[in-house]
Amino acid sequence: MVAMNDLANTPKPGNETGEERPKRQRKPDWIRVRAPVSEGYNETRRLMRELNLNTVCEEAACPNIGECWTQKHATVMILGDVCTRACAFCNVKTGMPRAVDPMEPENTAIAAAKMGLKHIVITSVDRDDLPDGGASQFVKVIEALRRNTPDTTIEILTPDFRGKMRPAVEAICEAGPDVYNHNLETVPRLYPTIRPGARYYASLRLLEEVKSHNPLIFTKSGIMLGLGEERLEVHQVMDDMRSAEVDFITLGQYLQPTPKHAKVEEFVTPKAFDAFGSIARAKGFLQVASSPLTRSSYHAGDDFAVMRAAREEKLRKKDRLSV
Numbered sequence: 001m002v003a004m005n006d007l008a009n010t011p012k013p014g015n016e017t018g019e020e021r022p023k024r025q026r027k028p029d030w031i032r033v034r035a036p037v038s039e040g041y042n043e044t045r046r047l048m049r050e051l052n053l054n055t056v057c058e059e060a061a062c063p064n065i066g067e068c069w070t071q072k073h074a075t076v077m078i079l080g081d082v083c084t085r086a087c088a089f090c091n092v093k094t095g096m097p098r099a100v101d102p103m104e105p106e107n108t109a110i111a112a113a114k115m116g117l118k119h120i121v122i123t124s125v126d127r128d129d130l131p132d133g134g135a136s137q138f139v140k141v142i143e144a145l146r147r148n149t150p151d152t153t154i155e156i157l158t159p160d161f162r163g164k165m166r167p168a169v170e171a172i173c174e175a176g177p178d179v180y181n182h183n184l185e186t187v188p189r190l191y192p193t194i195r196p197g198a199r200y201y202a203s204l205r206l207l208e209e210v211k212s213h214n215p216l217i218f219t220k221s222g223i224m225l226g227l228g229e230e231r232l233e234v235h236q237v238m239d240d241m242r243s244a245e246v247d248f249i250t251l252g253q254y255l256q257p258t259p260k261h262a263k264v265e266e267f268v269t270p271k272a273f274d275a276f277g278s279i280a281r282a283k284g285f286l287q288v289a290s291s292p293l294t295r296s297s298y299h300a301g302d303d304f305a306v307m308r309a310a311r312e313e314k315l316r317k318k319d320r321l322s323v
């Protein structure tokens with residue numbers, strides 16, 4: 001059987017140039033996963049095609065797609081499949097995006113209902129070309145989900161809305177997602193090469209802004225390891241997130257989607273991920289996911305339940321102390 005990571009390293013047809021390809025990096029056993037072959041996987045794929053929805057699972061060549069789609073968990077990527085940025089780690093197509101699909105909010109809600117989702121994750125490409133960065137489409141998707149599947153909890157993973165962050169975050173928070181995720185992606189020193197279109201402190205400010213707008217919305221953020229970051233830099237990012245009152249941190253291994261993307265500098269061992277996880281817990285995050293295959297939306301529903309229970313327990317403790 002083919003390993004999924006090998007599939008993930010196959011350049012998309014649009015990327016073929018006829019140039020000789022650099023050699024693939026060999027991956028350790030702990031991140032080799034099975035190809036998607038289940039009926040659940042095929043059903044999820046069919047549904048997404050029928051409803052004309054994109055998923056980050058496919059576009060980012062996520063190694064967990066076999067497992068997630070078998071269980072009918074998919075992360076819908078709204079606002080098209082073409083991104084206006086060109087980050088060095090990301091496999092999503094870059095260029096001039098097409099017009100926004102007005103049916104996307106309803107179709108997302110139909111997908112959530114058909115898959116019977118208790119928790120849904122919605123993300124998007126960057127849309128620097130739109131006056132609101134795409135914020136109003138997030139709002140419409142949240143509203144459609146609330147109307148059609150009121151019991152589904154909603155997690156959104158947004159871009160940084162460069163230059164229009166405040167009104168965008170305000171509008172989205174008003175729509176009331178349960179979890180607001182925005183990834184810092186890497187340590188600040190690596191931004192110029194890995195995430196050149198973004199600013200570390202602007203992303204941190206976005207996370208702060210969510211909390212100041214509505215402290216009840218859970219905030220979540222993550223970074224990829226293996227891009228050349230130092231251990232203490234990772235600890236600093238954790239501290240920065242905690243200063244912004246981020247509730248949930250995710251740490252996962254960066255995988256090079258094609259030989260043209262940033263190289264993997266290190267395959268961080270599962271033991272080292274565990275150590276980072278312990279440090280993050282000690283720093284006070286309500287929930288921590290730290291493993292080579294952790295992705296923002298991996299097991300997002302189960303993790304949401306744990307995080308919500310952790311907050312309730314924290315509030316109960318506080319009440320007991322104040323009596």
Ligand code: SF4
Nearest residue numbers: 057062065068297298
């Ligand atoms: S981890 Fe997230 S992006 Fe990857 S397949 Fe699962 S739901 Fe999709």
